[in-house]
Amino acid sequence: MEISFSFRWVDVLLLMPVVVLAVSSMVPLLIKVMSGGREPNSFATMCYGLAGVIAAAGWLISMEGTRRVAFDGALVFDGLSTLIGLAIVFAAGVALVFSRENFATNTDQFSEHVFLMLNAAAGMLLVSWANDLIFFFIGIELMSLCLYVLIAISGESRLSKEAAFKYFLLGSFASAILLYGVAFVFGTAGSTNLQVIAEQSQDLISSNRLFLLGLIFLVVGIAFKVSIFPLHAWTPDVYQGAPTPVTGFMATGAKAATFVLFLRLVMTSAFAADQANRLIEIIQWMAALTILAGNIAAVMQTSVKRMLAYSSVAHSGYIMIGLIVASIGGEQLGGSSSVIFYLVAYTLMTIGAFGVLSLLEKDEDSQIHVEDLRGLAKRSPWMALCLTVLLLSLAGIPPMVGFFGKFFIFSAAVKAGLYWLAVWGVIGSVVSVYYYLRPIMQMYMRDEVGAEVCGDRYLSIGAVSVAAIAVVVVGLFSSPLYQAVLNALRGPT
Amino acid sequence: MPSIESLNQIGLNHYLALSAIIFSFGMIGVLMRKNVIVMLMSIELMLNAVNLSFIAFSNFTANLNGQIMVFFVMTIAAAEAGVGLAIAVMIYKKFKEINIRYFEQLRG
């Protein structure tokens, strides 16, 4: 028995974004320690964080075109890694900006907040690059642990604690399940490397029930992270309890990263064998129920954050449709590209929507209800317009990018012959329109006094504007993005 | 030595079964116990059950990677326990309560 271990410095270069994030996350913390535990200027802190994020982003962009695996096949650097990596650091950067201008996050622990956020982003990057189940697990845990604490240190006194606690317990529970699946897969396939697993999966899946069991555990563990019914129950509670910038970050970065891993898993054709049919069947049901549950429960919500949380559950369902298509037919059916496109679109709209909410919170305890939005169009027309655009995009109304996301998902489903899922998604969309319209209605069609945007939150306003404008522009000219997605998927994955 | 003889008869499946049983105990603990600390411990139990199967697989398939993983998992479990306990302590300090049923504000 021999352990071959090849280490190359060039691999470290590829890992630089993560390193940069990790290193820059230390800076504010070190400053805080050196200044005797006194919280330094939050703007400077944010800038250190942003510098790391931008550096990471720059590095990611420079990695464009790389197509190779590194660290002995543990991490994969391809177009997908770059694209989703950029989406993740974008979300992190925007969330950082929001955090600085939110009362629940800009507390006397803001340095720690930045530290955790950047590390969470690093974890997400690892997850989305993982080509090995162990690395995946490490990434997931890095991300999750940071998020638990991020929620827990919120300035909000009660709900955030409960949320952190719930998230931690359930997250660890799911991690254990996931890990158990890794163990089974490792035990049966003899490796945790996705390529190696893929090579054997055809045989294993039909011969070895333990392998299939491992896959199920794995799928359930991942499904928990991306909140698929019935493993979604934590989502609304945690999203609502977490400080809004963190929620935005979680809803976008964590979901994008985990879905990419999920995609890599199904693209290894592990699910292509006949014996996996039943697994795909039940995943289809889960997707359908996720869309249903997310949309229907969102209809009943009064808290905007909770509503968006449920809507994020529903969106997971839509992405699952694309994922199922990817698992059935590979890239010919456009399943994986639809997933990636949707993830990018979803990141843009969701982070923007949570950003507007974050802007409206007037203290650490404030919860924005739909009624609080009354007459917002009059008080801050631009923010109202941004939120409108973002919500309409989430609802999938053309010409916003959300429409094209749904369009690609439905195309994939139709192409794969999954008409019922497409129609199901359509019906879900109709329901979703109802609750997405409610805030718009309150903002424009009511004149009473409600929540307000404090004047000095210019950076957040800018970030939201960027998201909103991007939602429209990318919607109108979605071809470049789609091209990028297709490019990202080409290559030796 | 008879004991080793008998140990040799213990195959992969035995380990796996044991691991499954421990894992189930952990799950049941998470599902049933009200005390947060006990729930934390149950989760550790689950992770350790997984470690057990890793080791077993590693041993029976002569694949050292499994044992490396165990190290990873142990580290992570430690971190997890640390974070978990920290949260638990914070909560206890704040609410003087560690019964999980106390935390049901977020719902609906």
Added chain:
Amino acid sequence: MDQNSLLFAILLGAPLVGFFINGLNFRSHNSKLSGSIATGAAIISFIAAALLVKELIHLPPEARQIKSSFFSWMAVGDFSVDAAFLVDAISAIMILVITGVGSLIHLFSVGYMAHDEKPAKYFAYLNLFLFNMLLLVLGDNLLVMFVGWEGVGLCSYLLIGFWYTDPAKAAAGMKAFITNRIGDAGFLIGIFILFLTFGTVTFTDLLSRLPSVAEVGWTGPITLASLALFIGATGKSAQMPLYVWLPDAMAGPTPVSALIHAATMVTAGVYMIVRLSGLFVLAPNAMLVVACVGAFTALFAATIGLTQWDIKKVLAYSTVSQLGYMFLAAGVGAFGAAMFHLMTHAFFKALMFLGSGSVIHAMHEEQDIRKMGGLRKQMPITHATFFVGWLAIIGFPMLSGFMSKDEILWKSYSSSAGHPLLWFVGVVAAACTSFYMTRLMALTFWGGSRVPKETHPHESPPTMTIPLIVLGILSLVGGWIGIPHVIGALIPGHPENYLEHWLAPALATVPMEEGSSILEFSLMGISVSLAAIAAWFAFDFYVVHPERPKAVAAWFGRFYEAVSNKYWVDEIYQARIIQPIVDGSKALWAYVDVGFVDRLTYFASDVVLGAGGMLRSMQNGRTQQYALYIALGLAITIYWVLVG
């Protein structure tokens, strides 16, 4: 533009211009000015009509047609309609009557409407009516005819509801329009059938494409088309069962009743059937229907007329009844007789309406004949002219009404499409006519005065009496252009039946029995003597023994009640048709729209909300419950994949 087109343009254009001048100035109170404009327009139109007819007379009888096409109106696929006009023997009579009588009535209106608030509007409508009526009769195809057809309906609507502040009058206008619309729908269907069968809607092409009577193999569409068109005619010409609007239409100013609801518009249905005589003769069944409806209406309306107390209502039912005669004539194939009666009726009925207008004007808008009486002293000219009209309508020999009515009765007996029963019904109706008209005369003009003290009736001004006199003369002698052969043979110089000669080339014919003169004379004698007896009875009842009517009424009992309540037709329509439709619509709205379709929508949203509530209750905030969902999800997946 050649001369004929120019004449057409003037004929149609003059009233239209008058309409625009008065219409744009509708707030004007100057009745003299607007009246002169309108009357002038009508007279110009009349002159143009006369010139056109002159042109027509110069043509050989077989080619008596002048056509003029102005522009292509609609051209879709093989359906092409021009705004084109046609004058032939039939429409020549019509345009003369319309513009001639129309001019007189315009003139009369100048006096009648002198004190109205909005005379300009009135005259504008009147001109517009003239224009539409001319469109109707001049139309070279069914569609242009239909334009006029609906146009006159519209004008009728506007004029009946002219004094719209009275809800009853506004309602009468609406009733007229809607009832007419029912007929119009039939007309439309008739057009569709004809076009789809023969590929044209132009009268000349249509009639030339009709198969000869011999090839009766395919009368299906022809019969259907004829019946559909006849439905249109019943609406416009107030026949059973759509006659109900006409008595109500008396709500309009009296000259309007004279022009529209007696002389011209209501005869449009007759005109249309005569115009399409070639079509109708191919459909004997439809002809029978036409004849029966006509005869029945004649009698039915006449009996109602027996008991009416409103001077205009009597005349209205009389009009319905007389229109029935025309349809009877058309139905038995005596199209010429129908046209003849149409013309004479236009004279004497317009005369009587204008006369009644004169009376009403004098009585300060009083229309109840029980409050009149003895007016012949105060209103000698009106009385004299009314008297002529009376003689004409009851069929006093050699007056216009006699000529045309007896021709109809004779044809209904002798025509191969006729039947003695039809004749009999006609004669009974004639007797009734004689009775109620005499009654009207007696109560209005003769006997003692029952005029309330504060009213001081007086003779009307010349603008009103001149038209009366002219129409009186026409009622006297107008019938002489169509003297029946049997009578013509007795008169020195043997005048021919000019009208019949004039119309013959344009009409289809139904074989007539060459009945003997003796038979014709004896039938004539029967009808004349019956009418005379009826007139004498009426005179006796209402002048000599005014107490008798009550006793007679009591003797008739229920029948009298039914008649005096107009057989409750309006009430039955209201209760059995209109109310159910309104109630049904309300029910549709309440139960289908709101109750079903909308509730289905609500149901869908309720399902969503209910499910949402259920999901909320699942989301109860308990961490361990959530963990249980995870475990269950895992378990179900394992079961489904590995076991199930």
Added chain:
Amino acid sequence: MLLSALIFLPVLFGLAVLALPKQLVRPVSLALSLVHFIASLLLFRNFDPTSAGLQLVEQKPWMPDIGITYFLGLDGISFWLVILTTFLTPLVILGSWKSIDHKIKGFHSALFFLTATMVGSFLALDGILFYIFFEASLIPMYFMIGIWGGARRLYATVKFFIYTMFGSLFMLVAIVALMFMAEQQLGQMSSSLLDWYKLEIPFVGGELLSTQTLLMFAFALAFAIKVPMFPFHTWLPDAHVEAPTPGSVILAAVMLKMGTYGFLRFVLPMFPEAVDYWTWLFIFLGVVGIVYGALVAMVQPDIKKLVAYSSVSHMGYVIVGLFAMNAFGTTGGLYQMLNHGVSTGALFLLVGMIYERTHSREVNAYGGLAKVAPWYTIIFLIVTMSSIAVPMTNGFVGEFLILLGLFKAHPIFAIIATTGVVLGATYMLWMVKRVFFGPESAMVKEHAAHGGMDLNWREKLVMAPLVTLIFWMGLFPNHFLNYSKSSIDHLLENRMHYQLQVDNSSSPLKVVDQRGVN
């Protein structure tokens, strides 16, 4: 470029309006909308009515990977609808001069965006592009009803939005399916209509689940809701009653046409066999709509609701006309779309004008209006005549052709539909009688006491073009029909194998061949 300009000019205008000072918004918007209208009149110069092909075509790659192009073109079917849209915008702006009294910038901006999306959906020849415009048009209308609407505006606007969205999402699935069908049959994904027309879509008669039938119903549902056909009409009365006058006008006059236009552009030519098989259903629903709409309109206590239900009835005519599938019916249907746009638009404007004065739409609260508002009455009567299809007005030409066509195709249905002629007169005239005639009601008296009940010059200016059109279209329908004739004939003759050619003889613009681009 002209067609693109027609779409994007109003977008620019809509943005420009937002930057204006408040007092300039109305006049500038009016001027801009007139510019837009005049720009659309340039179509007359460049459009060749004798050609059945697509003209002034613009095609640019948009999403080449999946064959979506930016593809605009004009033919006889869309020609008048575009003009109608641009024609109504200035009128609506002028008509709402007083009635919209708050957030006027937003209002005019929304109006311009709405115009852009509507013009876009009539011009789009790419399925996805069409869908985008079709859906995007909901947004400004949603705001229009929701912000400037009546008391129950929120309910109405959500109902409107969700109802319409519900149908169109199924269309989206069908669009996607067609794109893949294009890939299978033509070797490349495409959402170009011209490619879709070439598809052989499998059809099995009598089988509900055959591809063509399903696709047809997916499209038909979207359009049926938009039209709206019975029984999908219940959103319409609510939307109309709550919408502000300009919203109602645009909704009735143009937005409903997007549905019927969709039938003509998509459903009839793309799914010929399925349409043939199911014609009876559409005709049946259309006829039911005619009669039902008229009956329910009759008993409405609210004038606006009455007009809304009359729209259901009138749009029923359009549907039966289109599905009669002969020259008369289809031409009539197209013509009736324009008629309805003019006359119902005018009716809504008129209702709005009186509502501004009395703040009541209750039929029973009115009475004797003719006495205090004679000009108003005259114009209302003229529009009523147009609405009930009295000859010499536009309505007659449309209804006559439709009924003739329907009679040719389905005589029994035609006879039932003809009762609509009677019922139409009934509900309109009954309303007219109660509102305008009779003695003045207390409410009318009260408002008349302040004077100003009759139309002012501005309102007369709004109505003048509409009244002119009513007679123009009634007397000289050929002026209008000539532009659509060749396209409709082409559609009907080749319906089973419909193709459209790009005809650029009359325009100097270059066409980018889609194959060449990719």
